[in-house]
Amino acid sequence: xxxxxxxxxxxxxRLRLASGCGTRRKYDLFSPPVQNGARERTLSALRAxxxxxxxxxxxxxxxxxxxxxxxxxxxxxxVVVFPRCVEEVSALAKICHHHRLPIxxxxxxxxxxxxxxxxxxxxxxxxxxxDQVLDLHQEDFDVTVEPGVTRKGLNxxxxxxxxxxxxxxxxxxxxxxxxxxxxxGTNAVRYGTMRENxxxxxxxxxxxxxxxxxxRGRRPRKTSAGYNLTNLFVGSEGTLGLLTKATLRxxxxxxxxxxxxxxxxxxxxxxDSTVQVLQAGVPIARIEFxxxxxxxxxxxxNSLSYPIMPTLFLEFHGSSxxxxxxxxxTEEITRENSGSDFSWAEDEETRAQLWKARHDAWYAxxxxxxxxxxxxxxxxxxxxxxxxxxxxxxxxxxxNNLTGPIAGHVGDGNFHCIMVLNPEDPEEVxxxxxxxxxxxxxxxxxxxTCTGEHGVGLGKRALxxxxxxxxxxxxxxxLKATLDPKNxxxxxxxx
Amino acid sequence: xxxxxxxxxxxxxRLRLASGCGTRRKYDLFSPPVQNGARERTLSALRAxxxxxxxxxxxxxxxxxxxxxxxxxxxxxxVVVFPRCVEEVSALAKICHHHRLPIxxxxxxxxxxxxxxxxxxxxxxxxxxxDQVLDLHQEDFDVTVEPGVTRKGLNxxxxxxxxxxxxxxxxxxxxxxxxxxxxxGTNAVRYGTMRENxxxxxxxxxxxxxxxxxxRGRRPRKTSAGYNLTNLFVGSEGTLGLLTKATLRxxxxxxxxxxxxxxxxxxxxxxDSTVQVLQAGVPIARIEFxxxxxxxxxxxxNSLSYPIMPTLFLEFHGSSxxxxxxxxxTEEITRENSGSDFSWAEDEETRAQLWKARHDAWYAxxxxxxxxxxxxxxxxxxxxxxxxxxxxxxxxxxxNNLTGPIAGHVGDGNFHCIMVLNPEDPEEVxxxxxxxxxxxxxxxxxxxTCTGEHGVGLGKRALxxxxxxxxxxxxxxxLKATLDPKNxxxxxxxx
Numbered sequence: 001x002x003x004x005x006x007x008x009x010x011x012x013x014r015l016r017l018a019s020g021c022g023t024r025r026k027y028d029l030f031s032p033p034v035q036n037g038a039r040e041r042t043l044s045a046l047r048a049x050x051x052x053x054x055x056x057x058x059x060x061x062x063x064x065x066x067x068x069x070x071x072x073x074x075x076x077x078x079v080v081v082f083p084r085c086v087e088e089v090s091a092l093a094k095i096c097h098h099h100r101l102p103i104x105x106x107x108x109x110x111x112x113x114x115x116x117x118x119x120x121x122x123x124x125x126x127x128x129x130x131d132q133v134l135d136l137h138q139e140d141f142d143v144t145v146e147p148g149v150t151r152k153g154l155n156x157x158x159x160x161x162x163x164x165x166x167x168x169x170x171x172x173x174x175x176x177x178x179x180x181x182x183x184x185g186t187n188a189v190r191y192g193t194m195r196e197n198x199x200x201x202x203x204x205x206x207x208x209x210x211x212x213x214x215x216r217g218r219r220p221r222k223t224s225a226g227y228n229l230t231n232l233f234v235g236s237e238g239t240l241g242l243l244t245k246a247t248l249r250x251x252x253x254x255x256x257x258x259x260x261x262x263x264x265x266x267x268x269x270x271x272d273s274t275v276q277v278l279q280a281g282v283p284i285a286r287i288e289f290x291x292x293x294x295x296x297x298x299x300x301x302n303s304l305s306y307p308i309m310p311t312l313f314l315e316f317h318g319s320s321x322x323x324x325x326x327x328x329x330t331e332e333i334t335r336e337n338s339g340s341d342f343s344w345a346e347d348e349e350t351r352a353q354l355w356k357a358r359h360d361a362w363y364a365x366x367x368x369x370x371x372x373x374x375x376x377x378x379x380x381x382x383x384x385x386x387x388x389x390x391x392x393x394x395x396x397x398x399x400n401n402l403t404g405p406i407a408g409h410v411g412d413g414n415f416h417c418i419m420v421l422n423p424e425d426p427e428e429v430x431x432x433x434x435x436x437x438x439x440x441x442x443x444x445x446x447x448x449t450c451t452g453e454h455g456v457g458l459g460k461r462a463l464x465x466x467x468x469x470x471x472x473x474x475x476x477x478x479l480k481a482t483l484d485p486k487n488x489x490x491x492x493x494x495x
Numbered sequence: 496x497x498x499x500x501x502x503x504x505x506x507x508x509r510l511r512l513a514s515g516c517g518t519r520r521k522y523d524l525f526s527p528p529v530q531n532g533a534r535e536r537t538l539s540a541l542r543a544x545x546x547x548x549x550x551x552x553x554x555x556x557x558x559x560x561x562x563x564x565x566x567x568x569x570x571x572x573x574v575v576v577f578p579r580c581v582e583e584v585s586a587l588a589k590i591c592h593h594h595r596l597p598i599x600x601x602x603x604x605x606x607x608x609x610x611x612x613x614x615x616x617x618x619x620x621x622x623x624x625x626d627q628v629l630d631l632h633q634e635d636f637d638v639t640v641e642p643g644v645t646r647k648g649l650n651x652x653x654x655x656x657x658x659x660x661x662x663x664x665x666x667x668x669x670x671x672x673x674x675x676x677x678x679x680g681t682n683a684v685r686y687g688t689m690r691e692n693x694x695x696x697x698x699x700x701x702x703x704x705x706x707x708x709x710x711r712g713r714r715p716r717k718t719s720a721g722y723n724l725t726n727l728f729v730g731s732e733g734t735l736g737l738l739t740k741a742t743l744r745x746x747x748x749x750x751x752x753x754x755x756x757x758x759x760x761x762x763x764x765x766x767d768s769t770v771q772v773l774q775a776g777v778p779i780a781r782i783e784f785x786x787x788x789x790x791x792x793x794x795x796x797n798s799l800s801y802p803i804m805p806t807l808f809l810e811f812h813g814s815s816x817x818x819x820x821x822x823x824x825t826e827e828i829t830r831e832n833s834g835s836d837f838s839w840a841e842d843e844e845t846r847a848q849l850w851k852a853r854h855d856a857w858y859a860x861x862x863x864x865x866x867x868x869x870x871x872x873x874x875x876x877x878x879x880x881x882x883x884x885x886x887x888x889x890x891x892x893x894x895n896n897l898t899g900p901i902a903g904h905v906g907d908g909n910f911h912c913i914m915v916l917n918p919e920d921p922e923e924v925x926x927x928x929x930x931x932x933x934x935x936x937x938x939x940x941x942x943x944t945c946t947g948e949h950g951v952g953l954g955k956r957a958l959x960x961x962x963x964x965x966x967x968x969x970x971x972x973x974l975k976a977t978l979d980p981k982n983x984x985x986x987x988x989x990x
Contacts, residue, residue, distance in 0.1 A: 061615045122677070139770065140877040182719035193717050196691055197725070211966035215944075218962065220875040221907045222688050223944040224677035224730050226959050226989060227971050228950060231726040235719050252776045270723065273633065281747045281814075298587070321820050380715040382635035412716045449710075449718040457723060464721050471706035476722050483970065494721060 020424075042099055046081055046123070049091040054082045054129075065106050065124040067118065069171070071373045071423060072114025072458055076096040077104055077124035084129050084278050086202060086210055086244045093242065094208035096123050102491050103206060105238040107177025108150060110169075112376055113457025115181065119492035125242055127176065133157050136243070142199060142219050144247045147176035154248075163250040166191040166285075169453065170359045174284030176201075176243040182235030186286045186358070187410030189278075190317070191251060193453065194234050201233050202245035206488040210244070219247050223285040232479070238457050238490035240483045254285070254317030258327065259351045261344035262334050263309040267291065267394065269337040271387040274410045276333045278383065282326050286315035287411040290356055291394065294365065294405035294418075298357045301364035307340065312410075313358050314342075315351075361407040365418035368403055372420045377404075377436050379443035380414035389446060392417060393439055400431050414452035437463070456494045464494070499666030512567035529943075537594055541576055541618070544586040549577040549624075560601050560611065560619040564666070566868045566918060567953055568929045572599055572619035579624050581697060581705055581739045588737065589703035591618050597986050598701060600733040602672025602727030603645060607871055608952025610676065614987035620737055622671065628652050629740070637694060637714050639742045642671035649743075658745040661686040661780075664948065671696075671738040676950040677730030681781045681853070685812070686746060688948065689729050696728050698738035701983040704784060714742050727974070732950050735978045749780070749812030753822065754846045755837035757829050758804040762786060762889065764832040765805040766882040769905045771828045773878065774884050777821050781810035782906040783853055787890065788911075789860065791901035793852045796859035801852075802835065807905075808853050809837075812845075856902045860913035863898055867915045872899075872931050874938035875909035884908030885910065886965070888934055895926050909947035932958070951989045959989070 046055045052080055056062070057079050066076030078101075083089045102122025109116060118124060131148030138161050145154060152172040154165050169178060169185035178182075179201065184193035191197070199221075201215040213229035214219070233240055264270040274287050289312055290298065296308045312334070316326045331342060345354040357364075358455050366374050390406065397404045397417065408415020417439065421432045440450040440463045450463040465473050477495055480487075541550045551557070552574050561571030573596075578584045591598050597617025604611060626643030633656050640649060647667045649660050664673060664680035674696065679688035684690070694716075695709040707713070708724035728735055737880060759765040769782050784807055785793065791803045807829070811821045826837060831905075840846040852859075861869050876884055885901065892899045892912065903910020912934065916927045935945040935958045945958040960968050972990055975982075 097628040137658075137877060138877065139774070139879040141774075141875070184717055188717060192691075193719075195717075195723065196687070205970075209738075209966055211964060211970065214968065215967060217942050218939075218944060219877055219942050220909075220944045220947060221878070222679055222683060222690075222875055222909060222947050224679075224688075224948050224950045225944045225946050225955075225962055226730075226967075227735075227974060228677070228690065228726045229722075229731050229967060229970060231723045232974075235721075240722075252774065255776070279634070279636075279747065281750070319820060322817055325814060325816050380717060382632060382637070382714055383716070384632065384634040414715075414717060444713075447712050447714050449713060449715045449720045451720050452715060452717050453719050455719045460644050460720075467720055468710040469706060471704055472708065472710060472721075472724060475700075475706060475724060477977065479722060479727075479974060482973045482977045 013326065020294070027368040042095065042101075043079065045095045046079065046092060049088050049095070050081050050083055054084070056080045056082070062124075064395045065109070065126060066118055068109050068111035068114060068116050070112045070114050071375045072117055075117030075119055077231060078121045080124045080126055082126050086204065087201035089125065089204045089242055089244050090208040090210050092123070092125065093204050093206060096488060097207045097486065099326055100486055100488065103488050104490050105180065105242045107147060107174030107180070108172065110171035110173045110455045110459065111177070111181060114457055115455060115457040115490070115493055117458060122488075127174070127242070127376050129242070130244065131271065136161070137219070138163060140194070140219065141250045141252075142247055143250055144245055147174055147244055150174050151178065158250070162253050164253050165197075165248055166251055167194055167197055170192065170362070175248065176246050179234050179243055179246050180236065180238050182453065184409070184412070184453040186288055186409060188409060189287055190283055193233055197249045197353035198230055198234050198246055199249060201230055201243050203233055203241040204244055205241045206484045206486060209214055227266060227369045234457065237457065237494050239480060239494050255319045256323050257285075257315065257317050257351065258323055259313070259315045259354050260310060261306060261347040261354065262342050263307045263311045263340045263417040265338050267310045267390050268387045270312050270382050271390060271410060273312065273334045273337045273339060275383050275386065276331050276337070278411060280329050280333065282329050283344050284314065284326065284330070284411065285317040286313065288313040289406070289408045289415060290358070290361065291406040293392075294361055294407050297364040297368050297405050298361060301360055301367050302357050312339075313354065358407070361405070362418060363407045368405070369422070371419045375419045375421070375432070375436070376454065377419065377439055378414070378416055378451045379439055379448055380412060381443050381446045381448030384411050385446040385448065386403050386413055386415075389442055392442060393417065396435060396438060400435055402432060402435055403434070409452070412452065413448065441466070458493060461494065500780050517901055519541055535614065537576065537590065537596075540590045541574065541587060543779070544583050544590070545578055549579070551577070552577045557619075557722045560604070562611060563604050563611050565607045565609050567612055567905040568869045570612030570614055571729055572613035573616045576622055577621050577624050579700065584620065584699045584737055584739050585703040585705050587618070588699050588701060591983060592702045592981065597982065598737065598983050600675065600737045601665065602642060602669030605666035605668045606672070606676060606952065607949045608954055610950060610952040610985070610988055612953060617983075621940035622669070622739070623736070625739065631656070632714070633658060635714065636668045636720045636745045636747070637742055638745055639740055640670050642669055642739055645669050646673065653745070657748050659748050659794060660692075661741055661746055662689055662692055670743065670932065671741050674729050674738055674741050675731065679907070679948040681783055681904060681906070683904060684782060685778055685780045687709070687959050690726055692744045692813065693729050693741055694744060695742035696725055698736040699729055699739055699932050700736045701981060703978045704884075705710050711915050723905045730950065732952065732989050734975060734989050735984055750814045751818050752780075752810065752812050752846065753812045754808070754840040754849050755822075755851065756801060756806060756808055757837050758802045758806045758835045760804065760833050762805045762885050764834065765807050766885060766905060769805065770878050770881065771832070772825050773906060775828065777824050778813070779809065779821065779825070779906065780812040781808065784901070784903045784905040784910060785853070785856065786885070786901040789856060789902050792859040792863050792900050794854060796862050797852050798857055799852055801990070805934070807834070808849065808965055853902070856900070857913060858914050860900045863900070864915045864917070867917050870914045870916065870927070870931070871949065872912045872914065872934055873909070873946045873949040874934055874942045874943055875907060876938050876943030878908050880941040880943065881905060881908055881910075884937055887937060888912065891930060891933060895930055897927060897930055899930070900918060903946070907947065936961070953988060
């Protein structure tokens with residue numbers, strides 16, 4: 001019933017540990033502890049596969065791989081390996097499997113739910129050396145990438161092709177990491193999430209078995225050939241297998257793009273506008289909500305001067321004619337909801353500035369209370385429930401004297417409170433914890449989910465059980481046990 | 496390595512059986528045979544749940560439930576039950592589970608791959624009495640339906656709401672049946688397949704366990720809450736569980752719709768146009784290819800007079816302004832590829848006539864050779880490979896003197912040869928069989944799939960293995976064994 005990270009943080013506060021990073025954990029390579037001889041033999045076996053420089057046991061590197069961008073405590077692995085190809089991933093997995101060592105996949109460490117912490121020690125597989133774009137089929141709008149390729153890396157590779165990969169969670173995450181957490185972000189309202197944009201995955205199971213979820217090299221736009229294994233691994237957060245290749249759908253770069261900002265007298269007016277724009281069938285590319293607190297934070301952080309009011313950041317993609325129509329309909333709707341005139345950003349630089357403000361929301365929020373840490377909530381509800389849940393949540397924040405500016409992909413019914421807190425203050429930690437649980441349950445009571453795009457990781461396992469019920473959880477546990485009977489793949493996450 | 500139905504058909508030919516329907520199978524209620532007393536006790540147990548009129552053992556009704564629209568031989572179940580609610584489905588499943596009786600879900604029997612045949616006898620669950628639209632959330636664009644609700648039934652229910660469910664496989668299939676086979680059809684190029692349009696499913700497992708894949712009542716537009724169980728059951732063809740509720744995404748009815756027909760001097764020109772229209776980013780709603788043989792058949796069947804040439808049927812959805820733009824770009828492209836002027840259908844009646852011709856393709860093909868049967872191939876390849884595979888396939892048809900008019904959802908790279916054959920002629924059956932295997936392997940060699948939307952069913956199990964490889968098949972078998980350890984759910988299909 002409680003969030004692991006909150007419990008952990010609370011524990012840390014009480015112990016008044018100087019460092020939030022678990023470097024003081026007794027160095028017990030391979031749990032259960034094995035003798036030094038066995039430890040050395042295992043390391044030798046790993047080195048025989050990945051080379052000396054591909055197997056690291058240094059504390060700094062292990063710590064770097066034991067945490068993501070969340071407040072979850074650092075849980076360093078015992079070893080970090082850097083495989084260079086799928087054959088090495090498979091061979092290393094076989095060694096781990098033989099020695100019953102946990103396997104934790106690591107992309108860029110930009111996750112938000114503590115997904116990379118090595119709760120039971122073990123071997124972190126950093127996949128950053130596998131960073132090739134392998135097969136680009138321009139005419140078919142698809143590409144295959146290795147797990148070290150990031151979202152920005154791919155789009156930079158695609159620069160001269162007229163194509164792009166639109167799923168954009170903000171961070172420059174690895175694409176396989178994004179597949180693992182079922183990431184989405186600002187463009188999902190138009191282009192979908194990773195669920196809709198992965199055509200095939202190469203997977204390495206805990207025992208080293210390598211297979212492709214849709215068959216090797218296959219990339220039809222649609223298929224009904226057997227169970228949808230691709231979407232079983234998308235969102236599995238490293239608990240079922242390592243993703244070593246992803247075949248992705250690409251899109252033509254829009255002929256024209258225009259962005260705009262519009263402020264509203266109330267949350268209700270901003271969210272009502274969002275719902276109405278979607279109901280009117282406007283194929284809007286982004287529609288992002290920032291509440292007054294968040295806009296204020298963004299203004300301060302980026303020296304901007306947006307009115308400190310509930311605000312929508314909008315983006316339209318299409319031909320210039322289609323843009324005109326989209327904008328006209330949207331302006332009509334926002335005006336009817338007492339929205340301000342649009343403040344426009346047409347050229348690429350101005351648009352980049354505008355979206356930088358949105359993407360910097362996390363850091364802008366953190367800057368509200370220097371020295372504090374941030375945790376992002378991630379509920380998602382049916383569109384019609386958005387105004388109510390946001391209004392209630394803002395009231396809850398005020399009542400409980402909490403700092404939690406709100407930013408959200410409201411076109412999908414998904415929003416984040418970026419909770420800024422002092423992890424050394426147990427009373428505040430407790431209040432934030434209680435708030436996030438209330439918020440999640442508010443979303444569940446409105447037919448929604450506790451996580452729209454960040455995944456379950458460490459902190460939402462109890463909420464997941466509330467959300468899905470014990471029987472669906474049993475089904476998930478059964479699938480996990482089938483694919484990873486020794487429970488080696490990223491143990492302690494999701495389930 | 497061979498198609499079950501072809502082997503079965505060949506076998507039938509050789510035995511010169513008068514009837515294609517397996518009514519001569521010894522009536523061995525419940526395999527392994529049980530004594531009459533036990534049989535009666537089991538029937539009584541089923542009747543105690545579903546009522547006397549909800550449990551049928553009459554030969555005619557069993558035969559009606561032992562086949563779909565394919566050429567696969569009728570394999571009647573031992574009993575047909577008609578549950579009225581999920582509680583009854585669960586209770587009936589428990590009885591089957593206790594007696595180790597196969598469970599075969601039945602929607603409308605409009606499948607094309609023999610998915611409903613009771614290969615090992617058992618109990619057919621006809622779900623047509625569960626036909627209520629349960630929860631319509633207009634403002635959220637979603638609806639929950641019972642398994643007896645059909646596609647047309649739902650759209651008729653939605654008539655005054657301004658919403659519709661666009662996935663359209665042609666037949667008036669049940670929506671849960673469409674989910675079970677991962678159906679798609681003519682609108683998928685714009686609106687996606689069942690994979691993208693099911694938000695949640697209520698499932699009954701073989702042991703009677705009832706759960707919802709995304710948690711009871713949940714319907715957020717996106718989620719990353721645990722494994723994607725919804726899409727594990729979509730496309731599972733009744734082999735993992737019975738679908739007793741589906742929550743579906745709805746769409747706003749387009750403000751305007753216009754359809755057009757355009758003929759081309761060559762297959763290459765028609766398919767090149769398709770690829771270019773998509774590459775230009777036109778959000779076309781339907782783009783359907785019919786080859787000269789199919790157009791000829793449609794002309795005869797519906798007394799039409801389209802030029803007997805490779806042809807595209809097109810449909811555009813949007814505001815009138817957006818339509819104008821879509822049409823202009825498309826016309827430019829088709830003209831550059833030597834397409835004819837568009838023949839237009841703007842009002843609803845004319846459009847209905849036009850699409851009736853396309854939807855009647857199956858019957859038009861059958862009418863080419865009265866008394867024959869039809870089997871539809873279903874390969875799907877990356878867009879750029881379409882011209883080559885269609886040209887090669889047409890050549891193959893001619894070389895082997897086969898009747899196989901082609902119709903296809905070319906916007907998805909998916910097309911069908913509707914093979915019209917005399918099942919009493921073993922030599923022709925063999926030729927068709929060899930042709931379909933060559934075609935499937937041609938698709939596999941082009942990174943495609945043997946089935947874009949019809950599913951695997953009975954006939955494509957060997958091809959599925961070739962497509963996915965033994966390791967992915969093992970993973971699927973593992974999942975099946977986890978969810979249905981006694982192999983009771985639609986045994987003998989898919990795997």
